[in-house]
Amino acid sequence: MAAPHRFDPTFTDNVINSMGPKTSPRMRQLMAGLIRHVHDFARENELTVDEWMAGVQMLNWAGRMSDDKRNEGQLVCDVIGLESLVDEITFTLAHEAADAPTATAILGPFFRADTPWRDNGADIVVTKPDDAEMAFMHGRIIDFATQKPLVGASVEVWQASTNGLYEQQDPNQVEFNLRGKFKTDADGRYYFYCLRPTPYPVPDDGPAGKLLELMDRHPFRPAHIHILATHEGYRPLTTQIFDRKDKYLDNDSVFAVKDSLIVDFVPRDGDSKAALELKYDVKLVADA
Amino acid sequence: MAAPHRFDPTFTDNVINSMGPKTSPRMRQLMAGLIRHVHDFARENELTVDEWMAGVQMLNWAGRMSDDKRNEGQLVCDVIGLESLVDEITFTLAHEAADAPTATAILGPFFRADTPWRDNGADIVVTKPDDAEMAFMHGRIIDFATQKPLVGASVEVWQASTNGLYEQQDPNQVEFNLRGKFKTDADGRYYFYCLRPTPYPVPDDGPAGKLLELMDRHPFRPAHIHILATHEGYRPLTTQIFDRKDKYLDNDSVFAVKDSLIVDFVPRDGDSKAALELKYDVKLVADA
Numbered sequence: 001m002a003a004p005h006r007f008d009p010t011f012t013d014n015v016i017n018s019m020g021p022k023t024s025p026r027m028r029q030l031m032a033g034l035i036r037h038v039h040d041f042a043r044e045n046e047l048t049v050d051e052w053m054a055g056v057q058m059l060n061w062a063g064r065m066s067d068d069k070r071n072e073g074q075l076v077c078d079v080i081g082l083e084s085l086v087d088e089i090t091f092t093l094a095h096e097a098a099d100a101p102t103a104t105a106i107l108g109p110f111f112r113a114d115t116p117w118r119d120n121g122a123d124i125v126v127t128k129p130d131d132a133e134m135a136f137m138h139g140r141i142i143d144f145a146t147q148k149p150l151v152g153a154s155v156e157v158w159q160a161s162t163n164g165l166y167e168q169q170d171p172n173q174v175e176f177n178l179r180g181k182f183k184t185d186a187d188g189r190y191y192f193y194c195l196r197p198t199p200y201p202v203p204d205d206g207p208a209g210k211l212l213e214l215m216d217r218h219p220f221r222p223a224h225i226h227i228l229a230t231h232e233g234y235r236p237l238t239t240q241i242f243d244r245k246d247k248y249l250d251n252d253s254v255f256a257v258k259d260s261l262i263v264d265f266v267p268r269d270g271d272s273k274a275a276l277e278l279k280y281d282v283k284l285v286a287d288a
Numbered sequence: 289m290a291a292p293h294r295f296d297p298t299f300t301d302n303v304i305n306s307m308g309p310k311t312s313p314r315m316r317q318l319m320a321g322l323i324r325h326v327h328d329f330a331r332e333n334e335l336t337v338d339e340w341m342a343g344v345q346m347l348n349w350a351g352r353m354s355d356d357k358r359n360e361g362q363l364v365c366d367v368i369g370l371e372s373l374v375d376e377i378t379f380t381l382a383h384e385a386a387d388a389p390t391a392t393a394i395l396g397p398f399f400r401a402d403t404p405w406r407d408n409g410a411d412i413v414v415t416k417p418d419d420a421e422m423a424f425m426h427g428r429i430i431d432f433a434t435q436k437p438l439v440g441a442s443v444e445v446w447q448a449s450t451n452g453l454y455e456q457q458d459p460n461q462v463e464f465n466l467r468g469k470f471k472t473d474a475d476g477r478y479y480f481y482c483l484r485p486t487p488y489p490v491p492d493d494g495p496a497g498k499l500l501e502l503m504d505r506h507p508f509r510p511a512h513i514h515i516l517a518t519h520e521g522y523r524p525l526t527t528q529i530f531d532r533k534d535k536y537l538d539n540d541s542v543f544a545v546k547d548s549l550i551v552d553f554v555p556r557d558g559d560s561k562a563a564l565e566l567k568y569d570v571k572l573v574a575d576a
Contacts (some may be wrong), residue, residue, distance in 0.1 A: 007373075007380055015369035015543055017444050020504025027502050035368050037325040042373050045321050046381065048393075052374045053364070060361040063351010073348040077340070080323050081303035085295075085330050086340045091297055093334065107337075125514055214315050216308025 005043045012039045051158040058207040065206045069168050071109045078106070078254040079217075087238075087256075094235065094285065106256050107228060107238050110166040115156055117182050118180040123193040123273065127173040129162040135276040137270055138191035141184050141229055144283040149188020153231035155282065156181045159196065159224070166199025196265055196276055198224035212253065222248035222257060227282065234284040241280055293331045302328045303484035320387020322424065338484035345430050346495040353494045357456050359397045365497040366394070366542040367505075375526075375544075382523065394544050395526050396455040396514060403444055406468035411481040411561065415461040423564040424465065424556055426479035429472050429517055432571040441519035443570070444469045446491040447512070452488025484553055484564055499576040500541065510545060515570065529568055 016032045023031070041047070051227045062072040074101050077083050098274065125132060141153040158179040160166050167173040182190040203218035204212060223243040230236040240250060240256055240261045249257055268277035304320045311319070329335070350360040365371050371394040406412065413420060430443035446467040448454050455461040470478040489507035492500060500507050511531040518524040528544055529551045530537060537545055556565035 009374055009375060011376065011543070013368065018503070018539060018543075021503035030333055030335075030339065031368075031499075031503055033329050037329045038368060039373055040324045041321050042370060042377060045318055046377050047318075047374050049374055049378055051318065052370065053362075056359065056361040056365060059347050060351040060354040060359065063348040063354070063361075066348040066351070071344065071348065073344040073351070074341075077344060080326060080338065082321075082326055085327055085337050086337055087300060088295055088299065089330060089334050090337055119477060128439065210543055211319075214311065215306070215319055216310035217306055218390055251306060255299070255306075257338065 007043055010034060012168035015039070049107050056257065061207045062244075062251070072203075072206045072208060074109050074210065075202060075206070077219070078108075078203070079208050079212055081255040083108075084255040085260065088108070098192075099248065106240070108254075110158065110160075110168065111226065111228070112158070112168065112179065114181045115158065115181050116176055118182060118192065120182055120185060120189070121192050122180060122182075122194075124157070124159075124178050124180040125193065126194055127161070127167075127177045129195075131162050133196040133266055133276060134268065134274040135194055135196045135278050136191065136271060137194050137225070137278045137280065138189065138273040139280040139282065140188040141190065142151045142188065142281055142283050143234075144274075144285045149184070150234070151184060151186055151188055153184045153190075153229060153234075153284070154181055155184065155190045156228040156230075157192070159195060159197050162195065162198045164198070169203075183242050193274055194225065195242060197221050197225050199246055202253055210275070217253065218248075220248045220251075221254060222252050222276045224256075227280075229284060231281045231284055234286055237282060237284055239282075241278075292439075300324060303327070303474050315388055331569065332507040346498065349495045356526050358491070360494045360496060362397050363490060363494070364499065366396075366524065367490070367496050369543040371396075387480055389457040392433035394528070395443060395516070396528075397515070398446065398448075398543075399514065400446070400456065400467065401462075402444065403465055403467045403469050406480065408470055408473060408477070408479050409481075410468060410470075411443070411449075411464050413481065413483055415449070415455075415465045417483075421484040421564060422562040422563040423482055423484045423553055423566050424479065424559060425482050425568065426477065426532055426565045427568040427570065428474065428476040429433075429478065429519065430569055430571050431522075432573045437472070438474055438522070438572065439472060439474055439518045441472045441478075441517060441522075441572070442469055443472065444476045444516040444518075445480070445512045447483060447485050448488050450483065450486045452486070462486070477489065481561055482513065485531060487511050490541055502519075505541065506536075506539070507541050508536045508539075509542060510540050513542075515568075517570045518571060519572055522574050525572055527570075527571060529566075 013033050019028055020216055062076050065072040087106050161173060161178060167177040182188050182192060188270045199220050199222055204219040223246045224240040227239050242257050243263050244262050244264050263280055265276045265278050265279060268274055300563040302322050307316055329471050350364050365568045375394050431438055449461060449466060455465040458483045468480060470480060472478050487510055492507045512528040515527050529549050530545055532550050532552050551568055552564060553566050554565045556562055
């Protein structure tokens with residue numbers, strides 16, 4: 001409950017109680033909670049008209065910047081930690097139901113649903129930057145309960161190039177560069193070549209960037225690779241893995257790092273295509 | 289303080305503490321409060337990814353609909369009572385500093401800063417609807433402390449037509465219809481002809497309308513006239529006055545009604561231009 005205050009004590013209840021009988025129970029719960037928190041925020045901080053209007057303009061600006069390649073409203077949520085928090089809530093609830101599968105992380109705004117299938121062993125670095133550090137990434141998809149490998153599971157990966165841009169942000173990268181969908185083989189294995197990821201700033205030319213500036217924060221994300229793993233009969237898993245050597249691990253601008261998602265790139269011998277190697281197994285939980 | 293929860297207990301503090309030393313003290317206070325409330329809301333309601341994303345899409349939609357004639361982000365705030373609450377906070381703080389001037393109300397999204405001056409006695413109903421009920425509105429602008437009339441004060445008024453539309457929403461009304469700026473005469477008086485206002489729905493073809501629908505609420509605002517009164521050396525006053533006969537007084541879709549803002553239209557005799565009369569005095573508080 002909020003602290004006592006000197007404003008109209010009935011105002012917030014009146015707004016909440018204006019909801020009609022046809023409101024769904026979940027909608028009623030969410031809107032009542034949202035209204036109460038927004039009102040408490042305004043009262044506790046004695047929000048001024050100018051401050052409120054500055055917030056409105058920032059939200060309108062986010063909407064105007066958004067299109068099918070950019071979701072600025074999502075990015076605004078990301079820089080205040082909301083997407084990572086919703087992810088943690090989702091993961092905690094799943095965890096309580098099913099012990100401890102692989103930790104999850106946010107999908108982020110750069111996922112593409114139409115990413116093409118590639119064969120195991122493929123190189124997703126189609127447009128190769130001059131400063132590429134190549135890595136061989138491999139691992140297995142495993143049933144969390146039985147520890148048995150899952151054959152024919154799907155692993156989708158995406159990463160930014162060394163200039164900090166995903167392919168859809170960068171006209172100099174071919175479409176679907178640094179993306180791929182792989183199917184696990186008869187041993188449950190997937191493997192491909194990719195970049196050792198590099199840190200990059202989230203787009204800071206919109207309201208999310210303005211918020212970061214006002215909060216005196218940098219826009220950088222630590223180097224990471226996105227993973228979405230799915231298999232029939234199992235819960236899909238969205239995660240990101242982070243390079244232990246990255247300097248932004250402790251202050252990711254979107255707060256997605258978890259200890260269990262930090263990985264080590266190790267030297268790889270005898271492979272002319274990659275000097276580094278990364279092994280990463282993903283555990284999936286069967287549907288209830 | 290929020291209730292104990294079973295999620296990462298350090299997450300919210302980490303996000304708040306990521307603000308750097310150059311954040312202004314007020315920004316730090318507002319962002320810390322906003323982040324804490326948004327995170328508490330998400331945890332208390334175990335917000336799902338789909339629910340969060342539905343909210344993001346709604347905010348982006350509001351931004352896309354907004355332009356120089358429409359502020360949908362503002363309207364979304366209005367239907368959850370936020371603009372009226374910020375107004376109440378502003379009024380309460382002013383009140384504590386200076387006893388009780390005229391109550392305030394929200395500016396709303398239909399104010400136009402470029403409204404033309406008109407002479408006292410003018411008729412602001414330039415495009416006259418068939419179902420117009422004409423009223424003669426008059427009153428004085430008074431110094432709150434001395435009760436003396438203020439000469440040369442400015443009174444700006446605006447109202448919707450009987451079809452529920454303000455002139456900038458309606459191609460069939462001439463520009464600045466149902467708007468005017470008046471200067472008080474040597475007795476501190478202003479007077480003009482206007483419509484008896486009629487109730488109307490806020491625009492419900494965007495996210496604000498969708499929210500109202502999801503909350504099973506009607507979009508109507510009780511009949512009202514907007515007033516903005518200013519005079520050099522005094523605090524500007526924004527208010528709305530409401531017709532006591534209106535059926536939506538108790539459930540204004542934007543929660544702006546206050547008892548002291550309810551007024552009575554009374555019969556007017558011997559005036560061929562108007563069968564109704566409304567007297568309304570506005571009290572302004574001198575600058576500190």
